[in-house]
Each structure stands twice: as structure tokens, then as C-alpha cells.
Amino acid sequence: MPRQITYLNGEFVPHEKAFVHVDDRGFTFADGIYDFILVHKGCLINEEAHLDRIDYSLGEMQIEWPLSRDDLKTTLREMVRRNELVEGFVYMQFTRGVAPRDHPFPPKDTKPTAVITARHMPFATWEQAAKGVGVLTLPDERWKRCDIKSLAILPNILAREKAVRAGAAEAWMFDEDGFITEGPACNAWIITKDGTVVTRHLDRAILSGVTRRKLRAVLQSQGITLEERKFSVEEAKNAAEAYLTNSPYLVKPVTKIDDTVIGTGQAGPVTLKILKAYRAALEEQCDTRSNQ
Ligand SMILES: Cc1ncc(COP(=O)(O)O)c(C=O)c1O
Structure with missing residues (x-):
């Protein structure tokens, strides 16, 4: 099995080195969204429908897309490739970003945080x-x-x-x-x-x-x-x-x-x-x- 690779804010890093700041609003307030795509035979199952739901969740939470939809699709494929994922899933988590703890939304230029992890999981017989x-x-x-x-x-x-x-x-x-x-x-x-x-x-x-x-x-x-x-x-x-x-x-x-x-x-x-x-x-x- 290859080393587990995680995507964090534009970079692919070894999973054990993927850290998010303690002031990330995902950590302090659960201020973010997530989604999970099944991978079967290396294929991202129902990908577009999951991306539609990410778009809806981000929109309702008034969080900007951390990367464009097309870039996300490219990144998901890269995650499948780098993790040699045939059967398993990719998990995506996008938060409102890092800012000193305070309830109102942080300044407009605060970048959302993007994390994508991949895990192997056998497809059920x-x-x-x-x-x-x-x-x-x-x-x-x-x-x-x-x-x-x-x-x-x-x-x-x-x-x-x-x-x-x-x-x-x-x-x-x-x-x-x-x-x-x-x-x-x-x-x-x-x-x-x-x-x-x-x-x-x-x-x-x-x-x-x-x-x-x-x-x-x-x-x-x-x-x-x-x-x-x-x-x-x-x-x-x-x-x-x-x-x-x-x-x-x-x-x-x-x-x-x-x-x-x-x-x-x-x-x-x-x-x-x-x-x-x-x-x-x-x-x-x-x-x-x-x-x-
Ligand atoms: C609360 C809740 N309902 C339903 C579902 C099923 O959603 P899906 O079919 O997209 O996996 C999920 C999946 O995570 C969920 O968290």
C-alpha cells in the first residue's frame, strides 16, 4: 500500500504531516462543510452530484469555494492517483479558514481551508x-x-x-x-x-x-x-x-x-x-x- 497522501490548501503532503492551525474555524466552531465520495475501480462515484451538494452547502454557509470546481475535480483525480486508490473513498472538508476566535465572519480576505483525505476500503461483496x-x-x-x-x-x-x-x-x-x-x-x-x-x-x-x-x-x-x-x-x-x-x-x-x-x-x-x-x-x- 502506498504512503497516504493528503491534500491541504494547494499542496499534497504525507498524511502524518498534514496539520491545520488551531485557530481554524473548523476546529473552533465546526464552521465548515464536508463531503465523501466513494471510489470504486478507481472511479469517483456520482462525482457531479457530490460537487453539486458541496456547492449547495458552501452557498448556504456563505463560504467561498477554496478552489474552483474544475480544480477540485483535477485534485480529486490526483488524490486517487497519488494514493493508488482503487477501492475506498475521498473525504473533503472545507472551512471558513483561520482567524482569531470571534463569532462573526472573519475579514473577507480570509482564505477558506481545504483538506482532502483518501482511504482504502474494500468494496462489499x-x-x-x-x-x-x-x-x-x-x-x-x-x-x-x-x-x-x-x-x-x-x-x-x-x-x-x-x-x-x-x-x-x-x-x-x-x-x-x-x-x-x-x-x-x-x-x-x-x-x-x-x-x-x-x-x-x-x-x-x-x-x-x-x-x-x-x-x-x-x-x-x-x-x-x-x-x-x-x-x-x-x-x-x-x-x-x-x-x-x-x-x-x-x-x-x-x-x-x-x-x-x-x-x-x-x-x-x-x-x-x-x-x-x-x-x-x-x-x-x-x-x-x-x-x-
Ligand atoms: C445525515 C446524512 N443523511 C444522509 C446521508 C446519505 O448521503 P449520501 O447518499 O450522499 O452518502 C448522509 C451521508 O453522509 C448523512 O450524513
């Missing part, structure tokens, strides 16, 4: 991907702008930790009316007994997941009906099937919600059909290198 996981439901204690991929995700971390300590793989959070919002790092989906797929509509309560966005076309191609609406914890527990989505997991069957077994307790047939179709779409994306 079909058996691993198709294995169901349990989720724990918890109150959603986050802020009211979950549509922004902000660095401030402490409630997500606490929820995930609680889930893991309870023996679940993930958490699903619910709002004050008992409707599921999403997981700390994933979107939540159920399949009703008549085979309709349901996921919460986009609003400020959830992140617009790239996998969620891409899956809409996949569902359509499979002739599966999608309803974008709220669903309660109770409805989820009575669903025929359930799954969650994010960039590393793709489509992950959920076979238990709290103590309730979903369906037969095994990944359901509709979920597996969606997973299969989504994996095939990714392979096609890599083979055609349409996003390279």
Missing part, C-alpha cells in the same frame, strides 16, 4: 452487501438545517454511538411528531406491503443524499413506485421491508428496528432487487468512465 442490519430509533436532536452537510454533527455522533452500544449498526432518528427523519449518516426507507417504496420528502430536516437522488431513477427503471412522504416509527416497524442508503453502504437492508423484526428477518426481495440494480448502475458508471 454481494454477500456482505445483502446482509441485513438492525437500527435503533432515537429522538432527532439536531439543528433545523440538516439539509446542509455541516461539520457540526455532534448529535449524529451521539446517536450513532448509542445505536452501536445497543448492538445496532445504525440509528434512525424521529422528529417531535414521531416521524422518521433519517440516520446520522444515511437516509431511511421502507417498503409497504403493496410494494411501494417510501422515503421522507426533501426538506430542511434531512440531507439530500446522493444515493437517495440516484436511486429515484433506479426505482423507476425497475417499475417500483416511490412515495416521498413522512412515515412514523410505527409504520416503519410494520413495513414489509426497510433499508437505508448512503455512499459507502449503497443500499443496506434493515431487518430489525429496535426489537421488532422486519419481514422475515432477512433482506427482503424488493430491497435486494433495488440493491442489485443500483450496484449494476455503479458498474456501468465505472465501465463507461462517464464521470472521469
Whole structure:
């Protein structure tokens, strides 16, 4: 495995030498955004959609792009190349930059900080991907702008930790009316007994997941009906099937919600059909290198 190389403000440095100043607003205030792109067969999966979301998050936070979109694309390819990344991911973090600690935005000429790291991670085999996981439901204690991929995700971390300590793989959070919002790092989906797929509509309560966005076309191609609406914890527990989505997991069957077994307790047939179709779409994306 090659030495891990990290991108920091225009330079490629050995990972162990990549340091950010203590006055960086990402460190003092979590004043920044991040994103994560899966790399499969050396290909940056759904790259444009991730860059669109970075653009949205930076815009909502009023942070300038630290480098142009085209330069970022070149840099991501360079990160894949220098880290000899075939299977893994690149993680990007952009903050409002370094300035003496004070709440208001720093002077206009403060440069945003850009960090990109790369990690190797095996692509799941079909058996691993198709294995169901349990989720724990918890109150959603986050802020009211979950549509922004902000660095401030402490409630997500606490929820995930609680889930893991309870023996679940993930958490699903619910709002004050008992409707599921999403997981700390994933979107939540159920399949009703008549085979309709349901996921919460986009609003400020959830992140617009790239996998969620891409899956809409996949569902359509499979002739599966999608309803974008709220669903309660109770409805989820009575669903025929359930799954969650994010960039590393793709489509992950959920076979238990709290103590309730979903369906037969095994990944359901509709979920597996969606997973299969989504994996095939990714392979096609890599083979055609349409996003390279
Ligand atoms: C809160 C939250 N929801 C949903 C997702 C899924 O997003 P994506 O499919 O783009 O990975 C993530 C991913 O990190 C997330 O952090």
C-alpha cells in the first residue's frame, strides 16, 4: 500500500504531516462543510452530484469555494492517483479558514481551508452487501438545517454511538411528531406491503443524499413506485421491508428496528432487487468512465 497522501490548501503532503492551525474555524466552531465520495475501480462515484451538494452547502454557509470546481475535480483525480486508490473513498472538508476566535465572519480576505483525505476500503461483496442490519430509533436532536452537510454533527455522533452500544449498526432518528427523519449518516426507507417504496420528502430536516437522488431513477427503471412522504416509527416497524442508503453502504437492508423484526428477518426481495440494480448502475458508471 502506498504512503497516504493528503491534500491541504494547494499542496499534497504525507498524511502524518498534514496539520491545520488551531485557530481554524473548523476546529473552533465546526464552521465548515464536508463531503465523501466513494471510489470504486478507481472511479469517483456520482462525482457531479457530490460537487453539486458541496456547492449547495458552501452557498448556504456563505463560504467561498477554496478552489474552483474544475480544480477540485483535477485534485480529486490526483488524490486517487497519488494514493493508488482503487477501492475506498475521498473525504473533503472545507472551512471558513483561520482567524482569531470571534463569532462573526472573519475579514473577507480570509482564505477558506481545504483538506482532502483518501482511504482504502474494500468494496462489499454481494454477500456482505445483502446482509441485513438492525437500527435503533432515537429522538432527532439536531439543528433545523440538516439539509446542509455541516461539520457540526455532534448529535449524529451521539446517536450513532448509542445505536452501536445497543448492538445496532445504525440509528434512525424521529422528529417531535414521531416521524422518521433519517440516520446520522444515511437516509431511511421502507417498503409497504403493496410494494411501494417510501422515503421522507426533501426538506430542511434531512440531507439530500446522493444515493437517495440516484436511486429515484433506479426505482423507476425497475417499475417500483416511490412515495416521498413522512412515515412514523410505527409504520416503519410494520413495513414489509426497510433499508437505508448512503455512499459507502449503497443500499443496506434493515431487518430489525429496535426489537421488532422486519419481514422475515432477512433482506427482503424488493430491497435486494433495488440493491442489485443500483450496484449494476455503479458498474456501468465505472465501465463507461462517464464521470472521469
Ligand atoms: C445525515 C446524512 N443523511 C444522509 C446521508 C446519505 O448521503 P449520501 O447518499 O450522499 O452518502 C448522509 C451521508 O453522509 C448523512 O450524513
